[in-house]
Amino acid sequence: MVGELASGPFLDADGMKALGAALAITVTGLASAWAEKEIGTAAIGAMAENEGLFGKGLILTVIPETIVIFGLVVALLINSA
Amino acid sequence: MSRPKEMTRAVIVGHKSILKQTIDSLHDTNLFHIEDFVEDESGFKISKPLKNAEEVSKKLVKIRSIANYLGIVNKEPVVQKTDSVLRDLDSKLDELDKAIASKTEAIAQLDNELKDLDSQKRELMPYLAINLDFDDYRGYESLKVFAGTVKGNLDGSQISSITKAYELYFDPQSKAVVLFVAKSDADKVYELLQGLGFRELRVPERGGVPSELLRFIEQKEAEVTRKIESLRNEIESLKAKYADFILASDEILSIESQKAELPLRIATSANAFIIEGWTPTEDYDKVVSAVNSATNGKAYVTSLEIDEEEEEHVPVEYNNSKIAAPMQQIMDLYSRPKYTELDPSSVILITFPLMYGLILGDIGYALILGAIALAVKKAVKSDAVKPLMDILIYCQISTFIFGIIYGEFLGFSLASLHTAHGVVPGLIPGWETIVLFEGLGGEEFTFPIHRTHMVMTMIAATVTIGLLQLNLGFLLGFANISRHHGMKHAVLEKGSWLVIELGALVAAIGYLNGNSGLTYVGAGILVLGIAMLTMGEGIKGPIELPSLMGNALSYARIIAVGLSSIYIASTVNDIAFKMIWADHSKISFVAIAAILVFILGHALNTVLSIIAPGLHALRLQYVEFFGKFYEGGGRKYNPFGYIRKYTEE
Numbered sequence: 001m002v003g004e005l006a007s008g009p010f011l012d013a014d015g016m017k018a019l020g021a022a023l024a025i026t027v028t029g030l031a032s033a034w035a036e037k038e039i040g041t042a043a044i045g046a047m048a049e050n051e052g053l054f055g056k057g058l059i060l061t062v063i064p065e066t067i068v069i070f071g072l073v074v075a076l077l078i079n080s081a
Numbered sequence: 082m083s084r085p086k087e088m089t090r091a092v093i094v095g096h097k098s099i100l101k102q103t104i105d106s107l108h109d110t111n112l113f114h115i116e117d118f119v120e121d122e123s124g125f126k127i128s129k130p131l132k133n134a135e136e137v138s139k140k141l142v143k144i145r146s147i148a149n150y151l152g153i154v155n156k157e158p159v160v161q162k163t164d165s166v167l168r169d170l171d172s173k174l175d176e177l178d179k180a181i182a183s184k185t186e187a188i189a190q191l192d193n194e195l196k197d198l199d200s201q202k203r204e205l206m207p208y209l210a211i212n213l214d215f216d217d218y219r220g221y222e223s224l225k226v227f228a229g230t231v232k233g234n235l236d237g238s239q240i241s242s243i244t245k246a247y248e249l250y251f252d253p254q255s256k257a258v259v260l261f262v263a264k265s266d267a268d269k270v271y272e273l274l275q276g277l278g279f280r281e282l283r284v285p286e287r288g289g290v291p292s293e294l295l296r297f298i299e300q301k302e303a304e305v306t307r308k309i310e311s312l313r314n315e316i317e318s319l320k321a322k323y324a325d326f327i328l329a330s331d332e333i334l335s336i337e338s339q340k341a342e343l344p345l346r347i348a349t350s351a352n353a354f355i356i357e358g359w360t361p362t363e364d365y366d367k368v369v370s371a372v373n374s375a376t377n378g379k380a381y382v383t384s385l386e387i388d389e390e391e392e393e394h395v396p397v398e399y400n401n402s403k404i405a406a407p408m409q410q411i412m413d414l415y416s417r418p419k420y421t422e423l424d425p426s427s428v429i430l431i432t433f434p435l436m437y438g439l440i441l442g443d444i445g446y447a448l449i450l451g452a453i454a455l456a457v458k459k460a461v462k463s464d465a466v467k468p469l470m471d472i473l474i475y476c477q478i479s480t481f482i483f484g485i486i487y488g489e490f491l492g493f494s495l496a497s498l499h500t501a502h503g504v505v506p507g508l509i510p511g512w513e514t515i516v517l518f519e520g521l522g523g524e525e526f527t528f529p530i531h532r533t534h535m536v537m538t539m540i541a542a543t544v545t546i547g548l549l550q551l552n553l554g555f556l557l558g559f560a561n562i563s564r565h566h567g568m569k570h571a572v573l574e575k576g577s578w579l580v581i582e583l584g585a586l587v588a589a590i591g592y593l594n595g596n597s598g599l600t601y602v603g604a605g606i607l608v609l610g611i612a613m614l615t616m617g618e619g620i621k622g623p624i625e626l627p628s629l630m631g632n633a634l635s636y637a638r639i640i641a642v643g644l645s646s647i648y649i650a651s652t653v654n655d656i657a658f659k660m661i662w663a664d665h666s667k668i669s670f671v672a673i674a675a676i677l678v679f680i681l682g683h684a685l686n687t688v689l690s691i692i693a694p695g696l697h698a699l700r701l702q703y704v705e706f707f708g709k710f711y712e713g714g715g716r717k718y719n720p721f722g723y724i725r726k727y728t729e730e
Contacts, residue, residue, distance in 0.1 A: 055415045059704055073637050
């Protein structure tokens with residue numbers, strides 16, 4: 001089993017593709033999370049002052065989610081290519 | 082598509098002697114949004130509150146503090162006559178106030194007593210094991226008594242090295258020590274005790290044996306606790322008895338105080354008053370006749386022209402059918418439309434559930450969530466919850482329809498699927514998947530749509546749906562602008578986007594078909610569109626161009642979030658079914674565990690099925706759709722009046 005693995009290339013084309021797709025999702029996911037963290041903190045602070053800002057806060061908080069959606073699209077494109 | 086209700090600006094002028102009647106009649110109609118008067122150079126001043134204002138607010142404060150103390154909450158209203166409540170108000174309020182004051186005072190006293198008993202008890206505890214009458218500790222001429230605690234152990238041998246004449250009581254558990262020695266030996270013994278970490282304790286002043294005293298104190302404690310309990314029960318019964326009265330009088334007093342304080346918001350001179358405000362145009366006649374009949378026509382009511390600058394600040398009342406009304410909650414969460422804007426409630430009545438259904442699309446979850454929404458709507462009477470449940474029901478109807486289109490039930494596929502590895506049977510035998518046409522990336526477009534097997538096609542489809550909604554947004558923006566700034570502005574600011582899209586489309590078709598002529602035509606249209614946009618919006622227009630692509634791609638979340646929901650559901654199903662088939666000999670235990678996994682897993686996914694599709698569908702409306710045409714920021718129409726719940730005239 002081990003010998004079998006060792007004899008082949010460390011990463012073949014399919015493996016590279018899978019890794020690429022995984023990276024696309026991971027990095028964009030982290031980026032979204034980071035951006036949302038910053039905005040979400042500020043939004044909660046604003047809401048503590050004025051609860052009417054919930055709608056606007058929600059919108060601003062979810063704006064960076066687009067980043068990870070793009071990541072997902074890229075990952076799916078890589079996988080189906 | 083609707084506009085906010087048309088408003089009329091009205092002014093009521095009269096002599097101060099009819100102010101009270103005017104206020105009463107306006108309050109009863111509950112149709113007049115009063116514009117607060119700001120003092121200026123005109124010479125008019127705001128007036129003083131009506132005479133009864135101080136008394137009313139005093140009573141209101143009292144009744145609210147009582148309601149707060151008793152913990153009275155809104156409940157199923159028992160409607161009472163205003164006159165009868167008003168007649169008994171003073172006497173009942175006094176009675177209630179006195180009863181509560183005496184009871185709370187008694188409780189406070191008893192609480193103090195309880196604390197006192199507790200400290201006595203604590204004083205006593207160290208002496209309990211020694212159990213010597215406290216009178217025996219005092220009144221000696223030649224004896225010294227040490228009472229306290231030590232850190233280590235103490236026995237007679239240590240003391241007998243100093244003196245033979247002693248009497249020692251020591252409890253090894255609590256380390257309490259009582260030692261009688263002759264006064265002449267006291268200093269030496271004290272030194273010894275100090276070496277052992279002696280801490281003196283106060284000897285209670287009362288006489289008696291500790292164990293008996295303790296029994297006595299405990300009895301007393303029980304008695305006091307019982308008394309407090311019964312007082313609390315009496316207060317509870319007061320609450321039950323007076324709850325309706327308190328709610329009704331709170332309402333009446335709130336109404337009175339609103340009326341009494343209105344003069345603070347209007348313009349008055351020495352003898353006259355002016356009330357300015359807004360009323361829906363359809364109700365203007367009602368307001369006029371109400372004021373006239375209350376004042377015998379002595380008040381002068383007239384409507385004023387609204388100039389264009391003022392239009393932005395007109396208070397906004399929605400004008401939607403009953404079906405679209407729940408969507409107003411979603412609008413208010415974002416921002417109420419301005420008076421000059423289109424109110425998109427009836428558009429998102431369709432688009433919001435559509436996006437939600439596109440994302441979730443599962444018959445099973447639609448049934449579960451629909452049933453929950455109906456049950457909550459029935460059980461909870463709150464006016465804040467009902468519209469939300471209505472929205473949830475709309476969403477579930479859409480989810481059910483898409484559940485049929487997707488052929489999904491709790492993550493199971495209802496129809497069979499032909500894959501490269503053979504036919505996978507569906508839940509409903511005989512429902513075969515039909516291939517309609519070729520999709521993207523070698524996928525087949527089928528009915529029912531197996532989302533997991535046609536991801537690329539679905540991404541393209543959802544982005545197309547997104548483009549359609551974005552263009553609907555441009556059209557609405559076009560309507561808004563052409564109404565207020567003319568056709569030219571509308572064409573340049575919003576129409577230009579349509580031209581740009583058309584150009585891109587033509588160029589793409591030309592490029593794909595290898596028709597270079599068509600490509601150039603498309604590019605020409607595209608450049609024309611960008612030029613129009615720059616004229617309309619300035620340099621910021623072209624800068625925003627890439628956002629169109631971003632916005633459209635953002636709709637890919639419809640399939641992305643949908644897939645995550647499917648995968649959670651089918652994972653739960655896989656685990657549960659593998660457990661059931663795993664071991665036939667111990668079927669009972671594993672089967673129960675499998676059922677648990679199934680139920681808990683789907684319960685989790687049900688909760689996620691409200692949050693994830695809800696938030697994402699909402700975001701698509703707020704960010705992508707509203708961004709194309711909606712401004713918001715309208716003032717709420719808030720008529721002077723009160724919606725009575727507990728009283729009637």
